[in-house]
Amino acid sequence: MEAEILSIGTELLLGEIPDTNAQYISSRLRDVGVNVYRRITVGDNPNRLTMAFEESIQRADIVMSTGGLGPTEDDVTAQCLAAALKRELVFSQDAWESIVRSLKARGRTPSQLDKKQAYIVNGGFFIPNSIGTAPGQGIVVDDKLIIILPGPPHEMQPMFENQVLPLIKERYPNLVPIKYVDLKVVGLPEAKVAEAISDLLKSQNPTVATYTGLGEVRVRIAATGQNQDESRSLIDQMEKEIRRRLKTHVYGRGDETLEEVVGRILTKRGLTLAVAESVTGGLICHRITEVPGSSRYFKMGMVAYHPDVKASNLGIPMESIQKDQAVNEETAKDMAQSIRLLAGADLGLSTTGFAGPEGGTENAPVGTVYIGLSSKQEELVEKILYPSSRSRVKAYAAQQGLYVLYKFLTQR
Known part of the structure; x- marks a missing residue:
């Protein structure tokens, strides 16, 4: 069973909003055994949209579109589908009554402009919208199912789940979920x-x-x-x-994260952790504490960003701090050890580096990060080089810091 999704709206082509609808529909169709072969984005141009419908209907068993069902002039989805099928749009009293109820619930008086949304393709059926005012509609032509839904995700998703998905399962009972x-x-x-x-x-x-x-x-x-x-x-x-x-x-x-897995290992082994961050600016602590129950193993976190704080709060020697502006192996090792001892933890983890775009030295260019790990038995430091944007350097360094911890826990 093959499907195609048309995402309709010039705002999508201009990059003004993300196309979350196509992603959502693709994942849900996959879950019931429908293969999505194409996702197409089309602006509010009647000729191009009509052609897109014609081509998709020719290729696919199921065609779904989102967007372009409002009351304004640039909402042309229903007209273009009718043109592609060479059919008329006909007034649906059921659709109109649904629209009127929605508008009155919002304290609005229905207008002639609103009536545009009650026209459906001849031979089709309307799909009620319990949240918004624009109903969807569907039609079966030559054993092909065509569904058009409104664009706002908070309206589209309930309509898809409560009405479209059951229709697909009923119409195609032999689908095997992927x-x-x-x-x-x-x-x-x-x-x-x-x-x-x-x-x-x-x-x-x-x-x-x-x-x-x-x-x-x-x-x-x-x-x-x-x-x-x-x-x-x-x-x-x-x-x-x-x-x-x-x-x-x-x-x-699945959805497991590295911090969740690290947390389970720490809990199982009865170990505690403290973290001293510089270049990552608290990202590691944030990820660790996003895990429910992390207080069982996470004792302390510190963002020792300024050199003076590294010296005064963590006791890092000035000679280490002055070497490559504190981006070096010795500083990372001492930070990990100091935070472990300060917190009374079993393990200490640290990061120091240059996120850029400014800074860096000949020995430690932008993107250089040192990750330190300290235990009662040993200390280690790993160096990574990841020249990228500031935010990506920080995020990558946080991920690698958790990996250093994970590797230590799984190899010992």
């Missing part, structure tokens, strides 16, 4: 991950694909079986093989 799982991989670039599972990436069912992120890689496994149990079995076998190859670089699955 099951998938995302494995979270850290400490390896996408190229290395792809190299390690290169033969698996050629698999047809389940399929395997990699997606790069900031400091981590997603490996998606998707399967279609005769039933959910078969799909789950196909995924489980593939996941087991990928984990065997990538080992502890696979830190989680």
Whole structure:
């Protein structure tokens, strides 16, 4: 079963608003076993929109659009669908009564302009909008299902869930949902991950694909079986093989975050943590404390940004601070040790670096970050170089800081 999604609105083409509707519909159609093959963005141009409808209807089994159902002149979706199907728009009393109720509930008097929204394609049906004033509509032509919905996501989503999705399931009862799982991989670039599972990436069912992120890689496994149990079995076998190859670089699955996994390990082992941040400006502490129950293992955080604070609050020697403006191995090591001792924690984690765009030295250019880790038994420092925008350097350094902690916990 193939579907195409048309996102309608010149504001989308101009980049004024993000197209969250297409993303939402794609994910929900995937969940019920409908493959979305194309997503098309079209402005409020009647000729181009009519042509887009004609082409999508010719190719796909299900065509869905969002946007362009309001009462103004540039809301032309219904007219263009009618033109593409070579049909008339006809007045729907049911749609009009629904619009009137919506308007009166908002203390508004219906106008002739509002009546435009009550016209539907001849042979079609209207889809009530319980939140807004613009109803959607649908029509079946040559066994193809065509649905048009309003653009505001808070209106479109309930209409899709409560009316469109049940209609799709009823009309196509033999759909097999596509099951998938995302494995979270850290400490390896996408190229290395792809190299390690290169033969698996050629698999047809389940399929395997990699997606790069900031400091981590997603490996998606998707399967279609005769039933959910078969799909789950196909995924489980593939996941087991990928984990065997990538080992502890696979830190989680689904929506799991690195800070959640680190927190579970700390809790299980009865360890506590303190963090001293400079370049990351509190991002590591923020991520750690976003996890419910983090007070069980997180004792203290400090943003020691200014050199004087590094010296006075953490006792970092001035000779270390003066070397490359405190961006060096010694400072990172001493920060991690000092925060551990100050908090009375089992582990101390630290970051120091240059986020840019200004600053940096010959030995430590912008994007240089040192990450320190201190325990009662040992101390270590890792250096990373990630020249990018200031915000991305900080975010990447925070991710790598958590990875250094994760690696320490899983390898000892």
